[in-house]
Amino acid sequence: MAFENPSREEIKQLLLGSKTIAVVGLSDDLAKVSHMVSSAMKDKGYRIIPVNPNADKILGEKSYASLSDIPEPVDIVNVFRRPEHTPKVAEEAVAIGAKTLWLQLGIANDEAARIAQDGGLTVIMDRCIKVEDSILLPHGK
Structure with missing residues (x-):
């Protein structure tokens, strides 16, 4: 069966219930997308x-x-790494x-999706967390 992202309503509930986001591949370069997205998410609380x-x-x-x-506990692991690095x-x-x-x-x-799902995690792929948060929670939590 092909992978399918959770529904928009499920993603909204996931974001509402999340506080801490570990960002793998977060760059200290202000011009990088990972920095811009993470900065915006930090500004959203x-x-x-x-x-x-x-x-x-x-x-x-x-x-x-x-x-x-x-x-400390992490709610969401947000990944800015090439696909071949994501299974690790x-x-x-999961660990x-x-x-x-x-x-x-x-x-x-x-493979990364299977590993995470087998470990009990919700998986979202090929979506921008900032865009989803802006659409689903335009006024914040």
């Missing part, structure tokens, strides 16, 4: 946790080398007990 082994701080938050280094991220997301694996616009990987 989400707690952003950068996952980038090459940065100390991004968006004023401590950056971690991997998901397993994060010392999915394994880590830390995240609720959702979200692969950004242009990123999809059936």
